[in-house]
Amino acid sequence: DAGVTQSPTHLIKTRGQQVTLRCSPISGHKSVSWYQQVLGQGPQFIFQYYEKEERGRGNFPDRFSARQFPNYSSELNVNALLLGDSALYLCASSSPGQDSNQPQHFGDGTRLSIL
Amino acid sequence: DQQVKQNSPSLSVQEGRISILNCDYTNSMFDYFLWYKKYPAEGPTFLISISSIKDKNEDGRFTVFLNKSAKHLSLHIVPSQPGDSAVYFCAARYGGATNKLIFGTGTLLAVQP
Numbered sequence: 456d457a458g459v460t461q462s463p464t465h466l467i468k469t470r471g472q473q474v475t476l477r478c479s480p481i482s483g484h485k486s487v488s489w490y491q492q493v494l495g496q497g498p499q500f501i502f503q504y505y506e507k508e509e510r511g512r513g514n515f516p517d518r519f520s521a522r523q524f525p526n527y528s529s530e531l532n533v534n535a536l537l538l539g540d541s542a543l544y545l546c547a548s549s550s551p552g553q554d555s556n557q558p559q560h561f562g563d564g565t566r567l568s569i570l
Numbered sequence: 571d572q573q574v575k576q577n578s579p580s581l582s583v584q585e586g587r588i589s590i591l592n593c594d595y596t597n598s599m600f601d602y603f604l605w606y607k608k609y610p611a612e613g614p615t616f617l618i619s620i621s622s623i624k625d626k627n628e629d630g631r632f633t634v635f636l637n638k639s640a641k642h643l644s645l646h647i648v649p650s651q652p653g654d655s656a657v658y659f660c661a662a663r664y665g666g667a668t669n670k671l672i673f674g675t676g677t678l679l680a681v682q683p
Contacts, residue, residue: 459613486669497574497659497673498614511668545613549669556602556621559671561613 457482459562461546467568468536476531476565480548486510487529488559489521490545498545504529533567541569573597574662576674583681589647591677593660596641600672601665605634605645608657608676617658618645650681 460479468474480487486505490498500513504523523529527548533540543566547559575594583589591605601622606614620627620634620643627634633646647654660674 488669488671490671490673495675497661497675498671500670500672503669505669511670513670556619558604558616558619559669560616561606563611563613 459546459548459560461544461562461565463565464563465566465568467570469570470536470538472536473532473534474536474567476533476544476546476567478529478531478546478548478562480527480529480546481550481560484548484550484560485527486549486559487523487527488547488549489529489531490547490561491515492543492545492564493541501531536569538569541567543567572675574660574672574674576658576660576677578677579675580678580680583650583679585652585681585683586649589645589650589654589679589681591645591647591658591660591679593643593645593674594641595643595662597662597664597672598641599664600662602663603634603636603643604661604663604671605632606659606661607654608659614659647679650679652681652683655679655681 488503489501492498502521503511507523518534521531543564545564547561549559604619605617608614618632636643657676661671
């Protein structure tokens with residue numbers, strides 16, 4: 456079975472631009488979460504979606520937004536990019552009960568570089 | 571405020587010996603704890619987890635111990651293998667509707683042949 460897939464793997468943007476990152480969860484998983492990992496730190500929670508509804512938001516500015524589609528795939532959008540947005544963006548999915556003790560499984564991430 | 575702390579940035583162990591990775595947390599609302607392993611250029615891979623109502627969970631060479639009174643958990647790897655060399659992240663989940671994980675900063679484990 457395919458794991459969590461993310462695209463693109465690498466992306467280079469300039470300050471002020473906008474970016475869209477994509478994620479396909481493991482088949483059957485209805486929950487998708489997004490994390491940002493900067494060098495030397497652990498992943499930081501950005502959003503969680505379950506059944507196409509936002510269930511949680513981390514301490515990130517409104518420039519960050521996300522959505523989940525009927526097939527449970529998800530997009531993360533970042534507007535007005537800043538140099539500090541350079542990071543590895545990770546998507547994770549988990550099954551299927553919202554409150555069950557099921558681990559989140561991560562994709563390999565999108566490496567975003569801002570020039 | 572770092573709610574999940576891994577105070578050892580790195581650890582070096584001989585092949586065949588035990589590796590012990592430690593993690594401390596501050597929030598008593600955490601109800602589920604996980605360990606992930608991460609190789610360069612890959613996403614974190616789930617290793618093992620433990621519910622807050624248990625004090626030990628074992629899966630093959632990996633055992634996680636939870637001491638709720640001390641707000642401390644540890645991952646034991648026995649025996650350690652060179653392929654275990656990676657960054658290990660401890661993560662904790664808040665109880666409730668949001669399946670949000672709080673990660674530590676990671677420990678780089680090097681297993682020497």
